[in-house]
Amino acid sequence: MKQPIISFQNVVKNYDGQPVLKNVSFDIEEGKFYTLLGPSGCGKTTILRIIAGFSEPTKGDVYFQGQKVNHIPANKRQVNTVFQDYALFPHMNVYENVAFGLKIKKLPADQIDAKVKEALQMVRLAGFEKRGINEMSGGQRQRVAIARALANEPKILLLDEPLSALDHKLRTEMQYELRNLQRKLGITFIFVTHDQEEALAMSDEIFVLNNGNIVQSGSPVDIYDEPINHYVADFIGESNIVKATMVRDELVHFAGHNFACVDGGMRPNEAVEVVLRPEDLTLTMVEAGKITVQVQTQLFRGVHYEIICQDQDGNEWMVHSTRKAVPGKTYGLNFEPEDIHVMRFNESEADFDARLESYED
Ligand SMILES: Nc1ncnc2c1ncn2[C@@H]1O[C@H](COP(=O)(O)OP(=O)(O)OP(=O)(O)O)[C@@H](O)[C@H]1O
Numbered sequence: 001m002k003q004p005i006i007s008f009q010n011v012v013k014n015y016d017g018q019p020v021l022k023n024v025s026f027d028i029e030e031g032k033f034y035t036l037l038g039p040s041g042c043g044k045t046t047i048l049r050i051i052a053g054f055s056e057p058t059k060g061d062v063y064f065q066g067q068k069v070n071h072i073p074a075n076k077r078q079v080n081t082v083f084q085d086y087a088l089f090p091h092m093n094v095y096e097n098v099a100f101g102l103k104i105k106k107l108p109a110d111q112i113d114a115k116v117k118e119a120l121q122m123v124r125l126a127g128f129e130k131r132g133i134n135e136m137s138g139g140q141r142q143r144v145a146i147a148r149a150l151a152n153e154p155k156i157l158l159l160d161e162p163l164s165a166l167d168h169k170l171r172t173e174m175q176y177e178l179r180n181l182q183r184k185l186g187i188t189f190i191f192v193t194h195d196q197e198e199a200l201a202m203s204d205e206i207f208v209l210n211n212g213n214i215v216q217s218g219s220p221v222d223i224y225d226e227p228i229n230h231y232v233a234d235f236i237g238e239s240n241i242v243k244a245t246m247v248r249d250e251l252v253h254f255a256g257h258n259f260a261c262v263d264g265g266m267r268p269n270e271a272v273e274v275v276l277r278p279e280d281l282t283l284t285m286v287e288a289g290k291i292t293v294q295v296q297t298q299l300f301r302g303v304h305y306e307i308i309c310q311d312q313d314g315n316e317w318m319v320h321s322t323r324k325a326v327p328g329k330t331y332g333l334n335f336e337p338e339d340i341h342v343m344r345f346n347e348s349e350a351d352f353d354a355r356l357e358s359y360e361d
């Protein structure tokens with residue numbers, strides 16, 4: 001990896017003696033789209049505030065392109081933030097809002113004009129200069145906030161849950177727009193969300209947070225296919241997580257049977273958990289299935305049916321299927337060895353990576 005644009009090294013943040021960030025280390029590579037994903041209160045905004053320079057770490061160091069910046073104030077950093085509530089000035093029009101930071105920097109008027117026009121063009125709001133903020137829709141306000149941040153030509157753009165106030169359709173549209181904008185400009189984006197679908201759709205890299213720690217980092221596909229533990233598997237997408245025993249490499253026991261799988265590197269008969277994604281499961285005739293299940297309920301979700309079944313051990317299985325099932329009826333449940341993902345209890349991300357590497361070679 002080339003020199004990271006931002007690097008956190010063992011960053012701890014305490015508020016009133018309480019740790020909010022416990023020991024956070026990561027590298028951010030220039031020009032990529034990063035997402036901090038985690039539930040409310042896990043420390044996402046706190047990380048953004050430290051990157052932006054609004055807050056200092058209690059312990060540990062923050063580097064910007066190799067330079068330590070722990071004590072560099074926000075206005076001296078090449079970082080801009082789009083806040084969750086946009087923080088626009090309601091008494092100013094669109095133009096004045098976007099021009100605000102440039103006026104503070106005392107740029108000449110013609111330069112301000114050029115930069116504001118360019119920024120508004122980027123977010124497709126050319127022609128809206130004179131509109132009052134209160135005369136703009138939620139999605140348009142959001143784009144004004146992005147234009148205001150972009151007008152300052154930051155190296156890094158921080159976006160704190162910028163889409164959470166929008167309805168579903170607009171939100172999806174803005175996801176495309178933000179992703180395209182990031183590709184076009186090549187600026188590093190650090191985006192915060194607690195919505196896993198949004199994180200999977202938009203990011204080059206995701207950091208999954210829990211309780212002031214990064215529990216797993218990687219590409220959306222890596223994190224979706226190979227969550228390191230129950231927390232990540234549960235947080236990222238719908239999953240079936242079942243207690244199991246790793247009989248030996250490539251053989252795992254759950255729901256009363258042994259199953260071939262592709263994982264290994266555990267102790268013989270180690271207690272583990274397995275994850276099976278609902279879209280990897282199919283319902284078939286009892287004789288043709290690996291596990292026998294009874295359908296409890298089903299919901300139509302537009303693209304598929306979400307079918308909840310129970311096996312004879314009482315494990316619940318969620319199946320996504322384009323075909324309807326019959327509640328109360330017994331079916332066979334089927335899956336392939338590569339659909340079974342085995343997780344150890346309490347394995348760190350480093351140990352997980354090392355085991356995978358040694359086992360897959
Ligand atoms: N200035 C502060 N003083 C004291 N505690 C704070 C302060 N700012 C944040 N906290 C606490 O730190 C923890 C993490 O807060 P943070 O705002 O980073 O969470 P978050 O992940 O952004 O959550 P959300 O998704 O709800 O925005 C919370 O428990 C919060 O109450």
Ligand SMILES: [Mg+2]
Nearest residue numbers: 044045046160
């Ligand atoms: Mg927050």
